Amino acid sequence: MAVFIRLPTLLGVWGALVLLLNLVQADAVDDLAAKALTNVYAILDGTQSDGATHTTCTRDKLIIRREWGNFTTAERTDYIKAVLCIQSKPTKYSTSVMPGARNRYDDFVGVHINQTMSIHNTANFLSWHRYFTWQYEQALRNECGYTGAQPYWGWNKYSNPMTSPIFDGSDTSMGGNGEKVQHAGSAVGGGGVVVPAGQGGGCVRTGPFKDMQVNLGPVSPSTSVSIPRNPQQNGYGYNPRCLRRDVSDYFTTQYLRTQDVANLITSSSSIADFQGKMQTDTRQAFGVHSAGHFTIWGDPGGDFYTSPGDPAFWLHHGMIDRTWWIWQNQQPSSRVVTIAGGTSMFGGAQGKLTDIVDLGVVGQRYQIRDLVSTTAGPFCYVYA
C-alpha cells in the first residue's frame, strides 16, 4: 500500500525539481521565446494570424531548433558528423565558375561571397540568411542523413565563449580557439574600432574541425594575422589553408549579454529599427550580428564575405534567426510579414516582399514574402 502512496509523491517532488531547474536556467530571452512559441502554436491552430499563408506546416511536423548546450553528446556527435560529411561531398559549382570550390560545403561559402553586397544592411538580410541557414540544415539532412535540427549558439548563455561547449575544443564542440599567435588586434566594422587580439589568432588545432581545409577567400579579412591571398580578387580561386579563430570574451561581455539580447527584442518597434540595431558596428556600439561574428573572428570567420566558411557561422546565424523569430512572434499580426530597407549595401531600390531570393547551387528561388514566417513557405520549424 505504502508503495502506491509514495510513488506519486516521489514523481511530484521530481516534477517540481525539474520545473525548478528549468526556471533557474531560463533567462529573459528564453521567456520571450516561450511567448513566441505560444503565439506560433496559436497561429498553427488557426486562433491567431501572422498574415502568412500556412499550407503544409502543421504542429506535428515542426522541427524544433535548440541551443547547442542543450544538445546531448550523441546529438552533438550526429551534427558534427553531418558537417564533416557535407565537407566531403562534391561541389555543384562548375570549375570555371567557382574554381576554388572543392566540396559541397564550399558551395554555401561561394554563394554567400557572390551575394554579400546585396544581402547585408538590406531589406532581405534576415529572410536571406533564414533561408540560407535552412538550406544548410536541409543539406545536412537530405545529403548527409542527419535527422536532427540546426542548433543555435545562445550568445548570452556563455560570458566566456572559450569555455563554452561550442568553442571548448572538445570532440563534441564546434572546434576550439586558434593557437595563440602574437598580433596587433583588428580594426573591425564601419567604425574602424581596433579590438585587441584575443587568446587565439592561429590555426584551430583542437576538436572536430582541426583538419578542416578552408578553400575560398579571403576577400576582406579583418584580422592583422596575415592570411594567404586568394589567386582571384573575388575570392573564388583555390586557396587551401587552415581554419583560424581568435575567440575572446571582448564582445560577449559587452554586447551579447542577456540584457543586450532582451533589450533588442523588447525595445525595437519596427523591423527597420530591429535589423538596424542588430547590424550596428560603430565606435559606440556593436549589434548582436556584428558582435557574434567578431567573437569567432579569424579566417574565414572574420571575413564579411567568406564567414560561412567557419562551421560556427551556422550556430551564430541560428541565433540571429531565433532572435528575429522571437521579435516577430511577440506581435505576429504586425511583425511577421514586414520588411524595410534597400536592395544593395550601396542603397539601390527599395526592397519589396515580392523580391526574389535566389540561392543558386545551394537552393531555389523564393519571394521574400515566402521566407518571413518559419511555419510558411518552405519552412516548418520553431525555436525552443
Ligand SMILES: *[C@@H]1O[C@H](CO)[C@@H](O)[C@H](O)[C@H]1NC(C)=O
Ligand atoms: C536548455 O533548455 C532549458 C529548458 O528549455 C532552458 O531553460 C535552458 O536555458 C536551456 N539551456 C541552454 C544552455 O540553452
Ligand SMILES: *[C@@H]1O[C@H](CO)[C@@H](O)[C@H](O)[C@H]1NC(C)=O
Ligand atoms: C552570383 O549571383 C548571380 C545573381 O544571383 C547569379 O546569376 C550568378 O550565377 C552567381 N554566381 C555565382 C558564382 O554564384
Ligand SMILES: [Cu+2]
Ligand atoms: Cu551574411
